[in-house]
Amino acid sequence: MTPERYICVNCGYIYDPAAGDPMNEISPGVAFAALPEEWVCPMCYAPKDQFDPLD
Amino acid sequence: MKPSVASLYQAVELQQEIPPLLIGERANANGSKKFRELLLADDYQACVKIALEQEARGAHVIDLCTAYAGRDELADLTALVRLCAGSLKAPLMIDSTTPACIEACLRLYPGRAIVNSINLEDGGDNLRRICRAAKKYGAAVVALTIDDKGMAMTAEEKVRIARAIHAIAVGECGLRPQDLLFDCLTFTVGSGDATLRDAAVQTMEAIRRIKAELPGCLTALGVSNISFGLAPQARKVLNSVFLHEAVKAGLDAAIVDAAKVIPLARISAEDRDVCLDLLHDRQAPGEKEPLMRFIAHFTARTETPDEEGQGDGVQPEAQLFRMVMDGDKEQLEDVLAILRERFAPIDIINQILVPAMRHVGELFGKGELLLPFVLQSAEVMKASVTLLEPYMDKSEGDAATTVLLATVQGDVHDIGKNLVDIILSNNGYKVHNIGIKVPAETIIEKAKETRADLIGLSGLLVKSAMIMQESMAQFTEAGLTVPILLGGAALTPKFVAESCVPEYGGPVVYCADAFAGLKAVQEFEAGKLTSTAYDDVTAVKAMKPGIRVAEIDRTVSVPTPPFLGQRYVTDIDPSVLFPLINVEALFRGRWGYRRGKMEAGEYAGLIQKTVRPLYEELMRKSLAGGWIQPKVSYGYFPCWSEGEAVLVRADDAVHRFSFPRQAEAPYLCIADYFKSDREGGDVAGFFIVTIGPKMSEETGRLYRADAYHEYHLLHGFSVEVTDALAEYWHGVMRREMGIGGTAAQGIHGVVIQNYQGSRYGFGYPACPDLEAHNPLFSFLRPEEIGISLTENMQMVPEQTTSAIVVHHPQAKYFAV
Numbered sequence: 035m036t037p038e039r040y041i042c043v044n045c046g047y048i049y050d051p052a053a054g055d056p057m058n059e060i061s062p063g064v065a066f067a068a069l070p071e072e073w074v075c076p077m078c079y080a081p082k083d084q085f086d087p088l089d
Numbered sequence: 090m091k092p093s094v095a096s097l098y099q100a101v102e103l104q105q106e107i108p109p110l111l112i113g114e115r116a117n118a119n120g121s122k123k124f125r126e127l128l129l130a131d132d133y134q135a136c137v138k139i140a141l142e143q144e145a146r147g148a149h150v151i152d153l154c155t156a157y158a159g160r161d162e163l164a165d166l167t168a169l170v171r172l173c174a175g176s177l178k179a180p181l182m183i184d185s186t187t188p189a190c191i192e193a194c195l196r197l198y199p200g201r202a203i204v205n206s207i208n209l210e211d212g213g214d215n216l217r218r219i220c221r222a223a224k225k226y227g228a229a230v231v232a233l234t235i236d237d238k239g240m241a242m243t244a245e246e247k248v249r250i251a252r253a254i255h256a257i258a259v260g261e262c263g264l265r266p267q268d269l270l271f272d273c274l275t276f277t278v279g280s281g282d283a284t285l286r287d288a289a290v291q292t293m294e295a296i297r298r299i300k301a302e303l304p305g306c307l308t309a310l311g312v313s314n315i316s317f318g319l320a321p322q323a324r325k326v327l328n329s330v331f332l333h334e335a336v337k338a339g340l341d342a343a344i345v346d347a348a349k350v351i352p353l354a355r356i357s358a359e360d361r362d363v364c365l366d367l368l369h370d371r372q373a374p375g376e377k378e379p380l381m382r383f384i385a386h387f388t389a390r391t392e393t394p395d396e397e398g399q400g401d402g403v404q405p406e407a408q409l410f411r412m413v414m415d416g417d418k419e420q421l422e423d424v425l426a427i428l429r430e431r432f433a434p435i436d437i438i439n440q441i442l443v444p445a446m447r448h449v450g451e452l453f454g455k456g457e458l459l460l461p462f463v464l465q466s467a468e469v470m471k472a473s474v475t476l477l478e479p480y481m482d483k484s485e486g487d488a489a490t491t492v493l494l495a496t497v498q499g500d501v502h503d504i505g506k507n508l509v510d511i512i513l514s515n516n517g518y519k520v521h522n523i524g525i526k527v528p529a530e531t532i533i534e535k536a537k538e539t540r541a542d543l544i545g546l547s548g549l550l551v552k553s554a555m556i557m558q559e560s561m562a563q564f565t566e567a568g569l570t571v572p573i574l575l576g577g578a579a580l581t582p583k584f585v586a587e588s589c590v591p592e593y594g595g596p597v598v599y600c601a602d603a604f605a606g607l608k609a610v611q612e613f614e615a616g617k618l619t620s621t622a623y624d625d626v627t628a629v630k631a632m633k634p635g636i637r638v639a640e641i642d643r644t645v646s647v648p649t650p651p652f653l654g655q656r657y658v659t660d661i662d663p664s665v666l667f668p669l670i671n672v673e674a675l676f677r678g679r680w681g682y683r684r685g686k687m688e689a690g691e692y693a694g695l696i697q698k699t700v701r702p703l704y705e706e707l708m709r710k711s712l713a714g715g716w717i718q719p720k721v722s723y724g725y726f727p728c729w730s731e732g733e734a735v736l737v738r739a740d741d742a743v744h745r746f747s748f749p750r751q752a753e754a755p756y757l758c759i760a761d762y763f764k765s766d767r768e769g770g771d772v773a774g775f776f777i778v779t780i781g782p783k784m785s786e787e788t789g790r791l792y793r794a795d796a797y798h799e800y801h802l803l804h805g806f807s808v809e810v811t812d813a814l815a816e817y818w819h820g821v822m823r824r825e826m827g828i829g830g831t832a833a834q835g836i837h838g839v840v841i842q843n844y845q846g847s848r849y850g851f852g853y854p855a856c857p858d859l860e861a862h863n864p865l866f867s868f869l870r871p872e873e874i875g876i877s878l879t880e881n882m883q884m885v886p887e888q889t890t891s892a893i894v895v896h897h898p899q900a901k902y903f904a905v
Binding site for chain 1: 629630631632634635636637671673674677678683684689836837840841842854902904
């Protein structure tokens with residue numbers, strides 16, 4: 035199962051599990067669903083519910 | 090002698106040995122498209138054929154209704170009654186509310202007819218006149234449980250009105266109890282409207298009680314109303330099951346499409362159970378709602394073709410409901426005209442339109458309907474109410490819950506507030522929207538004047554949140570106690586709970602969006618509205634993204650700008666901005682076309698077929714209308730940092746920009762990206778850009794014209810075009826400073842700041858204080874390009890943005 039990318043509907047930032055999110059200290063390989071509840075968009079700080087699946 | 094009606098050819102007992110009496114409903118200009126078309130074509134013979142067909146299908150009595158706007162009801166009805174009298178074995182039901190028509194028909198009908206109908210809407214005048222005619226000509230009468238307050242919804246109300254009618258019809262006019270057929274009406278359980286979940290229960294209870302408490306009286310019912318809003322095949326089954334249940338409760342006569350009644354024996358136990366759960370509003374713990382189970386159950390079945398063919402008999406109530414759901418205004422005037430023949434306008438609003446909008450809201454809440462579609466539905470609602478207004482009593486709707494809406498002092502943003510207005514006013518509430526930049530004193534004054542039941546305050550700025558907090562004490566002092574709803578980008582539940590709630594006597598509630606606002610108003614009506622609370626222990630504390638340690642390189646070379654000082658640029662071609670528009674943020678974020686539960690293919694189809702064309706249309710219209718007029722005031726200025734401030738030399742004066750520092754590691758502050766005086770000083774770029782006032786004028790025009798959907802789309806578009814202009818100009822300045830780099834950007838590159846340096850917009854997370862606009866305005870002088878400031882330093886027109894442009898390679902967005 036290819037890990038799904040998610041896009042921030044507020045600013046367009048794309049979370050790619052293959053890349054992780056260094057700004058929030060998330061290592062590569064973490065699926066979006068597995069990101070903690072407190073995780074926010076590293077660019078615009080929007081919460082998880084502001085993300086749409088991209089693929 | 091058992092109560093009976095008769096045609097020229099036969100008598101028919103009203104209380105059939107195997108109930109109910111079936112009254113065929115299809116010869117009705119309002120209820121049947123086919124019948125209506127034949128009538129409009131003056132094809133009386135074909136109309137009679139429809140009556141005969143029903144007889145063949147098992148109808149005991151035939152309902153005849155020719156009331157239609159523009160037609161001569163008297164002429165049509167008397168002609169058809171004459172023709173039917175000669176050809177039909179089944180007795181007739183004269184369906185009219187015009188006393189003159191009824192009298193004329195009763196006079197010439199050679200049998201015993203039923204009059205459909207009387208009610209107490211006008212207090213009893215028409216009722217008395219029709220009852221006297223019924224007494225004189227020996228007719229039976231259907232009595233609806235409607236009084237001047239509208240259609241009775243609870244069993245208690247239905248029975249009360251029935252008693253009142255009984256007192257006049259039997260007590261005064263001398264009819265016998267068995268001359269009366271009480272129709273206590275039923276509302277749909279298919280809309281998902283929570284207030285109608287027990288509609289069937291109320292109806293059956295009313296039937297039971299009328300039979301018990303008004304002995305000798307009979308009962309009738311238009312059965313198919315129970316199911317409108319549902320799919321045709323499902324309706325057939327539900328109607329049939331409901332008919333059976335109603336008969337068990339004591340129903341004597343049912344107004345139906347006789348061809349569509351399915352005997353209970355032919356309905357599977359599964360179908361029957363799912364219907365019974367819905368009708369009796371039964372839900373075992375752990376089960377889904379009965380309506381959801383019903384819909385799921387019937388959707389899973391393969392559709393069998395309708396015996397009668399498609400398209401006929403779609404009742405106007407169902408049609409209007411569907412039109413709201415689909416956002417379809419095309420035949421609105423016609424459908425409303427038909428409904429007005431039978432329903433009071435206030436009932437059309439309260440019994441069809443408001444439940445439809447509620448259902449729309451519920452679907453939105455479940456992620457099954459997207460915001461732009463909600464707005465299209467709201468447009469249908471608004472258009473309907475506007476069309477109905479001339480026919481309504483001034484006093485009707487005065488009882489509706491009233492909400493006062495305002496954007497607070499010094500703030501011009503109103504897209505959020507206006508969306509609340511749209512949603513609340515199209516859900517049956519009375520909204521007084523007093524606009525933008527409203528001081529607290531005016532809010533207090535208007536709240537008292539309008540006797541508002543709730544006050545809603547909105548504001549974009551951080552400053553506006555402060556103003557809301559300060560206003561709480563003022564409101565309390567002024568004696569206000571009504572609930573206050575607060576909305577705005579800078580608000581959080583924590584702020585409202587800790588800083589606003591304690592300052593006010595009534596409930597203070599944080600509302601994240603218009604639907605939260607709607608929910609709050611509904612909770613208020615249910616007596617359940619409470620202030621927002623914040624529990625520090627359980628609250629989710631957002632992460633703070635960004636580097637953890639900052640070692641700002643103090644040796645970065647300072648670029649040489651092409652000039653020092655301020656310049657205007659007013660010749661930018663709007664179309665250069667379009668490639669920079671962040672369409673994902675526009676479509677998904679501003680417009681609300683989110684993926685939700687859609688599959689990738691389905692969503693791609695939505696974007697390609699619906700959203701992209703709308704976007705292209707807006708680009709076309711904007712260019713053609715000259716709505717995008719990009720103007721820039723910008724410049725490069727010598728500067729140096731001093732602690733947390735950047736001092737800027739412009740026009741032979743020094744201007745101070747103070748920036749906040751993060752309270753936690755890495756303790757970033759914008760001033761850190763600039764060299765101090767001792768380090769040799771630096772250069773800072775600044776800009777203020779606008780796309781001009783035309784967009785605001787155009788969106789204002791659309792809003793006032795109730796074009797909600799276009800208003801919403803154009804406003805979102807204007808926000809993203811302004812942002813594109815800021816991106817564009819930032820790019821120009823990077824190139825001018827020689828730090829543009831060769832990285833191809835694209836929107837994605839821009840989103841993650843794949844370039845050197847950063848721009849920081851005043852009012853945004855790294856520099857939330859708009860006080861910076863004071864010095865900025867003094868040396869950029871944007872008044873020349875039509876930009877001004879509100880008393881809270883917000884820029885006008887709305888589609889304007891400002892920034893400090895930092896060249897330092899380590900500068901990126903951060904939040905303080």
